[in-house]
Amino acid sequence: MPFARRTERALLNSLFGKSSDFGALATAPPIRVALMTATPNKTGGGTEANYGAYARVATSAGDWTASSGDDPIKNGAAITFPEATSGNNVVTHFAIYDANTTGNLIAYGALNAQLTVTQGVQPRFQINDLTVQIEDCP
Amino acid sequence: MPLSRRTERALLNSLFDQGGSSDFGSFASTPTLYLALFTAAPNKDGTGGTEANYGGYARVLPEEWAGIQASEGMAMANDEFFPQATSGNNLVTHLALFDANTGGNLIAYDVADAPIRVTEGVQPVIRGSFGTNWTLNITDCP
Numbered sequence: 415m416p417f418a419r420r421t422e423r424a425l426l427n428s429l430f431g432k433s434s435d436f437g438a439l440a441t442a443p444p445i446r447v448a449l450m451t452a453t454p455n456k457t458g459g460g461t462e463a464n465y466g467a468y469a470r471v472a473t474s475a476g477d478w479t480a481s482s483g484d485d486p487i488k489n490g491a492a493i494t495f496p497e498a499t500s501g502n503n504v505v506t507h508f509a510i511y512d513a514n515t516t517g518n519l520i521a522y523g524a525l526n527a528q529l530t531v532t533q534g535v536q537p538r539f540q541i542n543d544l545t546v547q548i549e550d551c552p
Numbered sequence: 553m554p555l556s557r558r559t560e561r562a563l564l565n566s567l568f569d570q571g572g573s574s575d576f577g578s579f580a581s582t583p584t585l586y587l588a589l590f591t592a593a594p595n596k597d598g599t600g601g602t603e604a605n606y607g608g609y610a611r612v613l614p615e616e617w618a619g620i621q622a623s624e625g626m627a628m629a630n631d632e633f634f635p636q637a638t639s640g641n642n643l644v645t646h647l648a649l650f651d652a653n654t655g656g657n658l659i660a661y662d663v664a665d666a667p668i669r670v671t672e673g674v675q676p677v678i679r680g681s682f683g684t685n686w687t688l689n690i691t692d693c694p
Binding site: 417418425436441443456548549 | 554657
């Protein structure tokens with residue numbers, strides 16, 4: 415069944431620590447952004463980037479722009495990953511986890527264009543590159 | 553981008569005041585969820601739609617919700633009985649959840665499994681018992 419848009423906004427905003435009609439979640443998860451070379455699925459899986467010096471990026475509520483109107487949650491600040499010291503990864507997806515390593519998958523999505531990461535490359539998502547929303551009906 | 557199944561399950565549990573079962577705990581302002589009958593579908597933005605207006609009609613407050621492991625959805629744990637009609641003639645086609653017993657904000661809505669004709673003497677009932685009639689799921693579509 416579909417949720418009202420207001421409900422979707424409130425769920426997302428609470429999840430990302432933003433002001434919400436439902437208030438804060440008692441145990442809102444930390445939001446850590448990851449790069450993936452193979453997509454996870456609804457229950458986890460996928461392959462995370464492993465280039466030299468790779469690490470997930472920790473974000474806080476202030477790094478995200480609240481969902482409003484019909485708009486999804488978006489990153490309101492650039493998200494910059496460590497520069498590659500070695501390796502060769504083709505990043506096709508991003509994912510959000512609740513920990514710096516391992517943890518639980520929160521959400522995931524495909525990149526508009528894949529990104530090849532080799533030595534000297536520093537992956538970066540610009541403002542509004544990442545969006546998270548309750549899935550629309552097909 | 554999609555949410556993971558675990559995230560969806562946790563948000564549903566939090567929304568339906570199952571905070572003890574949610575990985576995220578409870579919302580600070582969990583809405584109270586009232587079940588309503590509609591004779592025309594509301595819109596996603598909460599506008600439109602026509603709520604039932606037969607004599608004696610009122611929204612009901614389901615006392616218990618239960619998670620459904622298989623579908624990752626949420627259902628009423630029990631049958632929910634609306635007031636018996638004292639007059640009027642409504643064809644109920646949709647169900648909705650609101651955060652108040654009158655007015656309020658639309659939380660969710662759906663098509664009824666089968667239309668319900670309500671005339672004098674009829675008492676509408678929405679079956680619970682783990683999804684035999686109506687379940688909620690973050691990614692379900694009408």
